Amino acid sequence: MHNQKIWHEKLYNNLGQYFLIDQLLYENKTPYHEVKIFKNSIMGKIMTIDGVVQTTEKDEFIYHEMLTHVPIFSHESIKKVLIIGGGDGGILREVCRHMNIESITMVEIDLNIISLCKKYFPNHSKNAYNDSRLKLIIDDASIFIKNTKKKFDLIISDSTDPIGCGKKLFSLEFYSNCKKRLVKNGIFVSQNGVFFLQKKEILLTYKKLKKYFYDVQFYQAHVPTYYGGTMLFCWGTDHKAWRKINFKDLKLKIKNKQLYFNYYNAKIHMNSFNLPQYILNTLDKS
Template sequence: MDQKKKWHEKLYCHLGQYFLIEELLYKKKTAYQKVMIFKNSIFGKVMVIDDIVQTTERDEFIYHEMLTHVPIFSHGSIKNVLIIGGGDGGILREVCRHKNIENITMVEIDIDIINLCKKYFPNHSKNAYQDSRLKLIIDDGLNFTKKTKEKFDLIISDSTDPVSCGKNLFLSEFYFNCKNCLNKNGIFVAQNGVFFLQKNESILTYKNLKKHFCDTRFYQANIPTYYGGIMIFAWGSNNTELYKNNLQNIKSRIKHTKLAFNYYNAKIHMSSFYLPQYILNILDES
């Protein structure tokens, strides 16, 4: 591939964004997926899997903070966390910042993604893989959740889009397994793409989650890397009260941890559960 070549993301057939590849750093196929890593003057280093942008240096903090801290501060007493996917290490980094968390299990299907991100995206994990609380398992998330006897307070599914090996993490069976892996007041969250352009996938997720959780909803964040509008995150719990926090409660929990963030804060937390009306209308009809 020539340097400084325009590359077109392939997630959507008829539209999408272009990235200027200013320096190609890596391009090979692992045992599971095609991987490309390149430099871009706006987004920094960019990782592409199966022709779909997965993460960038410039705005990864938005995605990782929102997928991690919204459920952690909503719950208020997370001790055991399961991360499915997340080989870039960003979710692990954010989870490890919470010193009250006792055990962290991470299940990633592709060891090559972990190793590549340690090399090309070291700030994503910031040495979180060295945390003594971590148990790293190389396995398919669907298989692990089906077989494990462990219980968790929080499950974070940080998957690719529902293509290739990421498909298993959007199945009703996977959500059922996750429900069975959660403690009584546990929370399941997952990335669910850009609703405006992935409406059908979001509706399917909503229907499948509702089969297994009493409380099913989405929350949102605006992440420049992901083309097409706001990104939504799926939420499932059998405690219908956990998302109903007041602002002062969230502020107090954040203050107690003494953590600082680049995107997440108490007001962002509260507002993230308020979705645009077009999304609410479609979900009500589904």
């Protein structure tokens, strides 16, 4: 063990998680990111971008199921989906499981991430890139969303943290453009980090989204890979009823689709919007 290298996450200055690198599989700089992929005996293969853990083989299903199925099952009829980022293919894999969805547009800035994840994380996408409903666009999503004329029922922003080229995907302009590209009563969701350590960023998102959406909330999941406790996903829509879905109706929806999950279920869906009091206290004051 003393010959193994230790990798330390750089997201927070004064604390963070460490991983033992059992085997380094890839390390290089793309035009946009510094990427490292390595094996760890507990979490399997891990991909880091710019010194921050992005995904692991072991627990990716929690993040990808929650960011995808909460909005899809909340809405009555999602037909057109836009995925922003998500180069590892996990969100795409989960979206593709819904056969009633007619078109999926995915905008990823870095083709290298897609290629690397197809090679090192094939189970993330499970051949979803071959789905005939997919239109893959390699572009800066902030530019795409500004210029496109297409409208979507659901926009899922699966971006890196608000650092580097991911910063634009947390801006007022980006949220405004996302709102414009949603159909009436469409839903916008995004990963928003760990509240306990990224409170400032989450509060900024909350204030910005409230300018454009009638119903702005956060829902939660516990993803072991993301250090610091409760991970939040932001939720923006003008239709409050989507969040107030009836439990029996939701259970029936899931049953009728004959989809099976490792984390997501009807009770998790309903309860994920029930946040710890310290988070509610902070949001109430903002």
